[in-house]
Amino acid sequence: MAKLHLIKLSVGSDSIESLITWQSSNRAKGADGLPRHITRMWPKRAAELLDGGSIYWVVQGLVQCRQRLLRFDEVTGSDGIRRCAFVLDPEIIRTTTAQKRPFQGWRYLKPGDAPADLPSSRQSEDSLPPDLSAALADIGVI
Known part of the structure; x- marks a missing residue:
């Protein structure tokens, strides 16, 4: 089990599918x-992050999926500023939703606080509309 994960807003994504497209x-x-x-x-x-950790993506106010972190690369932008590139496994794993x-x-996200992965039989499902996912998460259904 990973020692540590990250959580990040997926700015500009309105669904897991749009994150995949990007x-x-x-x-x-x-x-x-x-x-x-x-x-x-x-x-x-x-x-700790590279010891099996993932980045959990918040899409439309809900944690909905994760990707395994493979490594961190240093990159320098056209402005000359050094930055960190989170290099990700291309597989996006859907998780239970959490507001x-x-x-x-x-x-940072502790493993005990991370949403569980959806079963493999549900990985190919389309995302629910954000409002419906939020309502279901709010009452503890998903």
Whole structure:
């Protein structure tokens, strides 16, 4: 079991499908073809995160999926500023939904606080509308 995870808002995504579409684009991939998310801050607890950790994505106010963290690469932007690229496993794993208020940047997430993965038989399901998912999560159904 992982020692630590990250949680991050998927800004601009209105569904898991739109996150998948974005990560399939050339702009979201590194030279190795793997999806990556570039951020200003480098995780101080990188070793714990890379010991089986994932990034949990908050889409439309709900944690809905995760991706395994493969490594962290240093990248320098056209502005000359060094940043951290979270290099991700291309497989997006759907999770049970959990409401999450907006926050800036990313946060560490303890494994005990992470939503459970959906069973493999439900991984190919379309996402529920955000309002319905939020209502069901609020009453503890999902």
